[in-house]
Amino acid sequence: MTLSICVFCGSSFGDDARYAEATRATGREIARRGWTLVYGGGSVGLMGVLADAALDAGGNVVGVIPRFLYDREVGHDGLSALEIVASLTERKLRMGELSDAFLALPGGVGTLDELFEAWSWSQVGLQQKPSGLLNVAGYYDDLVAFLDRAAAAGFMKPQHRALLQVSTDLDRLLDALSHAAARAR
Secondary structure, eight states, X not given: OOOEEEEEOOSSOOSOHHHHHHHHXXXXXXXXXXXXXXXXXXXXXXXXXXXXXXXXXXXXXXXXXXXXXXXXXXXXXXXXXXXXXXXXXXXXXXXXXXXXXXXXXXXXXXXXXXXXXXHHHHHTTSOOOXXXXXXXXXXXXXXXXXXXXXXXTTSSOHXXXXXXXXXXXXXXXXXXXXXXXXXXX
């Protein structure tokens, strides 16, 4: 199945080399599977690692970046396609339109904002696209515990919590997202 997967990740490298290693592996694997990578269009941090790995493996990479970030010279000009939009909100909407599934790698507030918005679109029925979280080196352990606590405390329905697939295994997570995206079509 041809898939377009949107990957959210940091514009920094973080403090553990395993984050970049997992990000590089993700870009290569998306390209190997013949999928299109959609991401935030940056050339810095894990975003740049992701795009370069996919491109180096012969992948199709589409970036979506707001003008103000592009103008700060963080836009990646070597992509298969780069769309420049007006705002962060427009970026999220456009990445959502271009994608069949969403995946978050290590990152900060922007990564979580993008993931949570995509996940909430499915929760409220605006889309049926799967979301995944790759928990590299335990980076998201506390977040996963919080989400499980939110569900146990009644602030999230169990079926909504289940919409976010979490794994430490990249291949298993990509397979699960692919199967869920095929069912949603």
